Amino acid sequence: MFDSLALLPPDSILGLAAACRADSNPDKVDLTLGVYMDETGLCPVFEAVQQAQRDLVQEEMTKVYMPPQGDAAYLEGVQTLVLGEERRALLGDRLTAVQTPGGCGAVRLGAEVIFAAAPTATVWVSDPTWPVHIPLMGSVGLQFKSYRYYSAAIRGLDFTAMLEDLEAASPGDIVLLHGCCHNPSGVDPNAEQWQALATFMAERALVPMVDFAYQGMGAGLSEDAAGLRCLIDHIPEMIIAVSSSKNIGLYRERAGAVIFLGGDARAAEAMASQAVSAARRVYSMPPAHGALLAGRVLSSPDLRSQWAAELAQICQRINGLRRDFCDALIAETDRDFAFISEEHGMFSFLGLSVEQAQRLRNDKSVYVLDSSRINIAGLNAGNMDRVVNAVSAVL
Ligand code: LMR
Numbered sequence: 001m002f003d004s005l006a007l008l009p010p011d012s013i014l015g016l017a018a019a020c021r022a023d024s025n026p027d028k029v030d031l032t033l034g035v036y037m038d039e040t041g042l043c044p045v046f047e048a049v050q051q052a053q054r055d056l057v058q059e060e061m062t063k064v065y066m067p068p069q070g071d072a073a074y075l076e077g078v079q080t081l082v083l084g085e086e087r088r089a090l091l092g093d094r095l096t097a098v099q100t101p102g103g104c105g106a107v108r109l110g111a112e113v114i115f116a117a118a119p120t121a122t123v124w125v126s127d128p129t130w131p132v133h134i135p136l137m138g139s140v141g142l143q144f145k146s147y148r149y150y151s152a153a154i155r156g157l158d159f160t161a162m163l164e165d166l167e168a169a170s171p172g173d174i175v176l177l178h179g180c181c182h183n184p185s186g187v188d189p190n191a192e193q194w195q196a197l198a199t200f201m202a203e204r205a206l207v208p209m210v211d212f213a214y215q216g217m218g219a220g221l222s223e224d225a226a227g228l229r230c231l232i233d234h235i236p237e238m239i240i241a242v243s244s245s246k247n248i249g250l251y252r253e254r255a256g257a258v259i260f261l262g263g264d265a266r267a268a269e270a271m272a273s274q275a276v277s278a279a280r281r282v283y284s285m286p287p288a289h290g291a292l293l294a295g296r297v298l299s300s301p302d303l304r305s306q307w308a309a310e311l312a313q314i315c316q317r318i319n320g321l322r323r324d325f326c327d328a329l330i331a332e333t334d335r336d337f338a339f340i341s342e343e344h345g346m347f348s349f350l351g352l353s354v355e356q357a358q359r360l361r362n363d364k365s366v367y368v369l370d371s372s373r374i375n376i377a378g379l380n381a382g383n384m385d386r387v388v389n390a391v392s393a394v395l
Contacts, residue, residue, distance in 0.1 A: 012131050013369060020367040028365035029383045031374040034183065034346050035251060036217070036314055039380045046249045048307035052296040056289075066288050068276045070099020070257065074291040077298025078242050078257045082212060082225060087232060093265035096272035098279070099257050099286040103213045103243025104136060105279075106258040110209055110239040111137035112278035113260070113271050114174055123174045123209070124166060126150070128371065130183045133176060133211070147175075150185040152351065155339040157187045163200060171205035177231075179240070180224035181214035181345020184373040188218070188344050194227035198234035208235060213243040216311045217318060218344035221247075236263045239271075244294045246346075247311055253290025314377075318346065321379050328388045333395055346377045356394040364390035 010018065013033055020030040035043045045053075069075070075097040080088055088095065100106040114121060114137075123142050125133055126149035134144055147165035151158035166175065177197075182188055189197060201208060208231050218224045232238060244255040258275055262268030279285065297303045322341045329337040340348050352360070352372035360366045366387055368374045379387060 025365040031378040073295030101254040106241035109275040111140040179212035186343030216247040250290040255290030
């Protein structure tokens with residue numbers, strides 16, 4: 001039965017992370033996968049999470065299934081984090097949320113709900129976008145078109161081209177947006193552009209689906225939510241896919257949530273019911289551990305402020321790395337890399353060809369994606385010079 005089954009190639013991101021792990025060069029540098037790494041190259045567990053984990057181990061009395069909708073404290077905490085107290089209160093029962101296995105689970109359940117409501121709707125995705133978006137949502141049955149977003153010529157967002165392309169969208173189409181720290185480019189709309197986008201989408205009855213995986217990693221927790229909150233103030237329906245992988249560091253625990261904003265309470269409840277039913281068809285109920293930890297962190301004033309301070313330090317360090325890397329690249333190559341210090345979050349394109357990216361990996365053991373996307377958070381004082389020299393050499 002499986003004799004002629006196609007053997008699939010490795011994933012374009014995870015496959016390169018595996019290739020780096022397999023490289024025996026002691027000086028290899030892994031800039032592939034989007035995980036935060038500290039100065040020692042470790043993806044650390046937040047201290048606030050460690051405390052929550054100790055408490056949970058002491059207090060947990062059961063391993064019975066989670067409720068289908070997920071952990072109430074986690075869902076409460078995440079909604080407040082994303083929307084802020086004021087908007088949450090204002091939107092009241094037009095908001096519902098369902099806990100998911102990571103941000104991927106949230107994108108997937110969001111897609112299931114879109115398909116249940118409007119199977120012929122087109123989903124508009126940025127060019128480029130995270131390579132998993134299309135398979136993740138497309139396997140539900142949705143159709144895609146892309147809008148121009150990152151321009152290599154200007155090393156930034158081509159907002160005019162973006163709106164020009166979205167002019168072709170029909171009312172009820174979905175526009176997939178990255179709430180902050182665009183993956184893979186690191187390029188986000190500015191405040192004026194978010195405002196213009198919100199008006200544009202409201203006028204054309206386009207529905208935003210926001211992938212919000214990096215809140216707090218770009219400029220700060222509320223700064224990174226500003227664009228999304230601007231959309232919410234103008235648009236009556238929205239889906240937000242939240243991940244706690246990066247900003248609470250729960251990667252392997254698969255903690256995430258999908259938030260639904262409906263035109264009224266009934267619609268919001270229907271959206272959540274569809275998500276819960278879609279989950280039941282695939283994995284039944286969400287995993288407990290990560291969401292229970294995050295729920296504890298977000299609902300305890302002490303742990304929350306400790307976590308927020310740790311996250312702020314991470315954000316500061318990433319922005320410092322951006323500046324140092326940019327300065328070092330300019331000094332070494334005499335080319336313009338200023339864009340690196342202006343972008344947000346973990347990712348940037350180096351602007352290399354596929355062939356140059358491959359040479360970085362094969363000749364220098366510096367692992368970047370074929371698109372030349374790098375994870376800035378994989379840099380540190382110990383490997384920065386090596387990376388800068390390697391980039392200069394392949395240029
Ligand atoms: C990435 O883009 O590297 C991360 O979102 C991790 C992943 O699953 O691809």
